[in-house]
Amino acid sequence: MRSWDWAVLALSLAGIVAYGLYKGRGSDTTEKYLLAGKTMPWYAMALSIMATQASAITFISTTGQAYVDGMRFVQFYFGLPVAMVILSATAVPIFHRAKVYTAYEYLEKRFDAKTRALVSLIFLIQRGLGVGVALSAPAIVLTVILGVPSSVTTVIMGTLVIVYTVMGGIKAVTWTDVQQMAIIFMGMIAALITAVALLPANVTLGDAVTLAGAAGKLNAVTFNFDWNDRYNLWSGLFGGAFLALAYFGTDQSQVQRYLTGKSITHSRLSLLFTAAVKVPMQFLILFTGAMVFVFYIYQRPPLLFNHVELERVAAAAPAALGDIEARYSAAFDARRAAASRMIGARHAGDAARAETAAAEYRTAQRALDAARAEGAALAGATGGKDFNDTNHIFLTFVTRYMPAGLVGLVFAAIFAAAMSTASAEINSLATVSVIDLYRRHISPNATDRHYLWASRVFTGVWGLYAMWFAGYGASLGSLIEAVNMVGSLFYGGMLGVFVLAFFFPRVGGTAAFCGVLAGEAAIFYAHLATKISFLWYNVLGCAVVIAVALALSAVRPRAEERQPQ
Amino acid sequence: MNEGPPFLGTWPRVYAAVIVWLALLIALFTLFTRAYNR
Numbered sequence: 001m002r003s004w005d006w007a008v009l010a011l012s013l014a015g016i017v018a019y020g021l022y023k024g025r026g027s028d029t030t031e032k033y034l035l036a037g038k039t040m041p042w043y044a045m046a047l048s049i050m051a052t053q054a055s056a057i058t059f060i061s062t063t064g065q066a067y068v069d070g071m072r073f074v075q076f077y078f079g080l081p082v083a084m085v086i087l088s089a090t091a092v093p094i095f096h097r098a099k100v101y102t103a104y105e106y107l108e109k110r111f112d113a114k115t116r117a118l119v120s121l122i123f124l125i126q127r128g129l130g131v132g133v134a135l136s137a138p139a140i141v142l143t144v145i146l147g148v149p150s151s152v153t154t155v156i157m158g159t160l161v162i163v164y165t166v167m168g169g170i171k172a173v174t175w176t177d178v179q180q181m182a183i184i185f186m187g188m189i190a191a192l193i194t195a196v197a198l199l200p201a202n203v204t205l206g207d208a209v210t211l212a213g214a215a216g217k218l219n220a221v222t223f224n225f226d227w228n229d230r231y232n233l234w235s236g237l238f239g240g241a242f243l244a245l246a247y248f249g250t251d252q253s254q255v256q257r258y259l260t261g262k263s264i265t266h267s268r269l270s271l272l273f274t275a276a277v278k279v280p281m282q283f284l285i286l287f288t289g290a291m292v293f294v295f296y297i298y299q300r301p302p303l304l305f306n307h308v309e310l311e312r313v314a315a316a317a318p319a320a321l322g323d324i325e326a327r328y329s330a331a332f333d334a335r336r337a338a339a340s341r342m343i344g345a346r347h348a349g350d351a352a353r354a355e356t357a358a359a360e361y362r363t364a365q366r367a368l369d370a371a372r373a374e375g376a377a378l379a380g381a382t383g384g385k386d387f388n389d390t391n392h393i394f395l396t397f398v399t400r401y402m403p404a405g406l407v408g409l410v411f412a413a414i415f416a417a418a419m420s421t422a423s424a425e426i427n428s429l430a431t432v433s434v435i436d437l438y439r440r441h442i443s444p445n446a447t448d449r450h451y452l453w454a455s456r457v458f459t460g461v462w463g464l465y466a467m468w469f470a471g472y473g474a475s476l477g478s479l480i481e482a483v484n485m486v487g488s489l490f491y492g493g494m495l496g497v498f499v500l501a502f503f504f505p506r507v508g509g510t511a512a513f514c515g516v517l518a519g520e521a522a523i524f525y526a527h528l529a530t531k532i533s534f535l536w537y538n539v540l541g542c543a544v545v546i547a548v549a550l551a552l553s554a555v556r557p558r559a560e561e562r563q564p565q
Numbered sequence: 566m567n568e569g570p571p572f573l574g575t576w577p578r579v580y581a582a583v584i585v586w587l588a589l590l591i592a593l594f595t596l597f598t599r600a601y602n603r
Contacts, residue, residue: 082587089580265569358603
């Protein structure tokens with residue numbers, strides 16, 4: 001990073017905090033602090049929803065994923081618009097009319113206190129693990145790229161988030177999310193334009209698309225069904241819809257975004273705008289990754305994008321690495337030459353010659369992939385753990401090839417993505433802690449001012465916890481992946497109980513409570529004893545919750561349970 | 566509280582428009598894949 005980049009990064013971060021403090025003024029009641037006094041317009045909520053979902057690691061790894069695996073990851077989002085329509089028609093009006101601070105508060109109105117407490121605790125465990133990852137995962141990557149200790153980036157991001165989230169509550173969180181999404185969009189567009197602009201003069205955008213496609217990187221839609229395959233049309237539409245229903249309909253970090261809406265219409269529009277924009281946005285991010293792949297056809301990429309690991313392997317196994325590097329270089333030269341012949345034939349309109357060159361290009365690509373896989377295996381063998389450098393691909397491109405100033409903008413986008421996710425999660429964790437536990441079970445009759453200050457204190461405590469967990473997680477490496485997986489273990493049960501609440505008025509609290517426990521047991525069994533992709537856990541857990549609750553209701557119909565509201 | 570949407574008249578029509586938009590995107594992405602991915 002050059003001085004211009006540091007200046008852009010520092011100005012962006014200072015601007016985010018200042019804007020958050022400015023927009024968060026006047027949050028002097030619990031309702032204003034936690035629900036923005038229900039004054040937020042649809043576009044602010046929509047951008048906040050998208051910013052909360054787009055964590056820094058998503059931003060970094062999605063582009064790298066296109067480089068390695070192609071664009072098929074976009075299918076993961078196909079179920080999202082379906083879920084948004086269902087939530088707009090069901091959850092939004094129900095939550096608004098119930099006048100609740102949290103989704104779990106509604107569960108007591110509909111079922112009973114123990115069901116509310118159970119689901120609140122599940123949320124606190126799940127999101128409590130996730131909030132540390134939101135800060136630590138990008139910190140680990142930034143450490144390698146910038147050469148700055150991860151503790152420094154974690155403390156910078158964490159402190160800034162705590163300052164504006166504690167002071168301004170959800171208004172500050174939402175409006176900074178708007179600003180952060182703008183920075184993320186600008187950073188991504190700048191990266192795409194740079195990748196295309198740095199291609200050789202004789203390679204047009206059409207040529208670049210042809211080269212990416214010939215290497216299998218433009219596989220945006222795949223129809224093959226496989227239970228163990230995460231990304232195909234069917235898992236995206238059905239598994240993705242259930243995951244999105246659970247995430248946007250039961251996770252307080254998202255529900256709280258649209259509970260701040262000034263009306264049901266504004267809350268619905270925020271979800272439907274997200275539904276319309278999210279899929280094309282992910283396509284654009286993945287397309288940027290595909291263009292970075294094409295850029296590296298003409299510019300030799302490193303064998304391993306994590307340069308710290310590459311240097312370690314060079315010291316540990318120089319002969320083996322040298323052999324792999326030689327084959328990698330030969331494959332790169334062959335691929336570049338074949339690509340040039342392919343483009344030349346395309347421009348000349350010689351289809352037969354283009355097809356021959358494409359076959360040579362694909363052969364060279366396979367040799368290149370094989371050498372890279374050998375390099376990764378060597379890094380894994382010498383390092384004693386699995387090696388994966390997908391998260392380093394995009395940032396290596398950014399730091400080495402983007403012009404001064406734009407590098408700072410992309411890093412500002414990464415910081416913004418991390419901070420927007422962390423701030424929303426801290427804010428929602430504090431809300432559930434205060435509303436569902438503290439006010440409900442510990443101090444039920446205090447003044448509004450008391451709960452306002454309790455909310456500020458819990459926000460600060462969760463923020464400090466996130467920083468501590470991030471520092472701890474940074475030293476554990478692959479645990480990050482495991483923690484991400486833990487999050488997906490709980491959504492099925494949470495979704496199931498809300499489906500019961502909305503659509504099965506005869507089911508009572510005890511049946512719902514037992515259903516959640518059974519659903520979670522089924523998900524943990526599937527995770528430990530089968531190879532089913534995690535996208536299907538939500539479908540499975542939700543189905544088991546409903547089946548068990550209905551069975552219990554049939555055996556022991558609700559008597560003293562409350563009537564649905 | 567039962568406000569209509571600012572466009573298309575009713576909420577079911579807005580929901581249908583979102584689903585049609587999704588179907589259009591999937592169709593375009595499928596054409597894109599078939600045209601370029603080998």
